[in-house]
Amino acid sequence: MRPPFTPDLTGPKSVPAPDTGGPSASTPRFAILVAGGSGTRMGADRPKQFLNLLGEPVLLHTLRRFLEAALQVEECVVVLPPEQFATWQQLCQEHQVRLPHAVVAGGATRWASVRNGLAYLIHRPAGLVAVHDGVRPLVSAQVIEQTYTAAAAHGAAVAAVAPKDSVRGLAQQGSYALDRSRLRLVQTPQCFELNLLRRAYQLPELPTFTDDASVVEDLQPIYLVPGDYRNLKITTPEDLIVAEALLRAEQATS
Numbered sequence: 001m002r003p004p005f006t007p008d009l010t011g012p013k014s015v016p017a018p019d020t021g022g023p024s025a026s027t028p029r030f031a032i033l034v035a036g037g038s039g040t041r042m043g044a045d046r047p048k049q050f051l052n053l054l055g056e057p058v059l060l061h062t063l064r065r066f067l068e069a070a071l072q073v074e075e076c077v078v079v080l081p082p083e084q085f086a087t088w089q090q091l092c093q094e095h096q097v098r099l100p101h102a103v104v105a106g107g108a109t110r111w112a113s114v115r116n117g118l119a120y121l122i123h124r125p126a127g128l129v130a131v132h133d134g135v136r137p138l139v140s141a142q143v144i145e146q147t148y149t150a151a152a153a154h155g156a157a158v159a160a161v162a163p164k165d166s167v168r169g170l171a172q173q174g175s176y177a178l179d180r181s182r183l184r185l186v187q188t189p190q191c192f193e194l195n196l197l198r199r200a201y202q203l204p205e206l207p208t209f210t211d212d213a214s215v216v217e218d219l220q221p222i223y224l225v226p227g228d229y230r231n232l233k234i235t236t237p238e239d240l241i242v243a244e245a246l247l248r249a250e251q252a253t254s
C-alpha cells in the first residue's frame, strides 16, 4: 500500500493529551470519508465522487460538510482509490481547497477502505470517529453533530430513516409483507468510540458487512439517531439530479 499523503495541510496539527476516561464533550472527533469505490452503478466516465455537483466535485461538498461547520473535527481522513490520488490533488488545486485532510489508499471493498482509514489514526489514543460515505454530499451539520453526540453517550450511533414505501421480503415462491414500522434505512455518518471501531475492524471481513454498524454490532448495540431523507447516497444517475435539486433548494434558503 502506498503511504498516505496530504495534498493540503493548512491548519496546525494538534495532538491531544491521552484520554483516560470515557467520551465527554471534549473528546476529540475524527472523520473518515470513504471514497475508495469505482461507482459501477453510476456508469460514468469517472468515479462518482468526482462528478460535478453544482460546480464542485461531489467529494468536495462532503468534505465541506465535515470541516466547514462548527463540528470540531480534529482530523479528517479521505480514502481514495490509489490510482485517483492525482485526480483528487488536481481537483483540490483547481477548487483552491484549503480544508486540511489526509489522503489514504482504499481497498477492494468498503470494509477494507474503512480499515485503511482507521489505520491512519493510529497515533490517536482515543476519541470519536465518524465514518461517512464520500458520496453523501448533502449530510447536514445537525445529523453529523447528533451522531457524534449519541456515539459519546452510547459508543455506537448511526443515522437512519424510516422507509416511506411498503417493504416486502423475497420468498422462494413470491414475496411476503414486512412490518415497516420495525425497519430503518441506514445512512452515514456512523460514529463510534475510536477503540471500539478498532476492535471491530480487527475481526475478519464477512460478506454481510455492508456498513460499519454491521461490523460493530456483535461488540456493541447500535443506537439509531434520526437521519435525513435529503442525506441521499449518490449511487445511480437519477440520484445526481435529485442531489442538484436539493442543493439548489438549500442554497436558496441559506
Ligand SMILES: Nc1ccn([C@@H]2O[C@H](COP(=O)(O)OP(=O)(O)OP(=O)(O)O)[C@@H](O)[C@H]2O)c(=O)n1
Pocket (backbone or CB within 6 Å): 034, 035, 036, 037, 038, 039, 040, 041, 042, 047, 048, 049, 079, 106, 107, 108, 109, 110, 111, 113, 114, 132, 133, 134, 135, 136, 233, 234, 235
Ligand atoms: N472499495 C470501496 C468501495 C466503496 N467505498 C466507498 O463507500 C461508499 C459507498 O459505496 P458505494 O455507493 O457502493 O460506492 P461504489 O462502490 O463506488 O459504487 P458501486 O457499488 O456502484 O461500484 C462510497 O463513498 C464509496 O466510494 C470505498 O471507500 N471503497
Ligand SMILES: C[C@](O)(CO)[C@H](O)COP(=O)(O)O
Pocket (backbone or CB within 6 Å): 110, 133, 185, 186, 187, 188, 210, 211, 212, 233, 235
Ligand atoms: C454504508 C451505506 O451507505 C449505508 O446505507 C451503505 O450500506 C453502502 O452500501 P453500498 O453497497 O456500498 O452501496
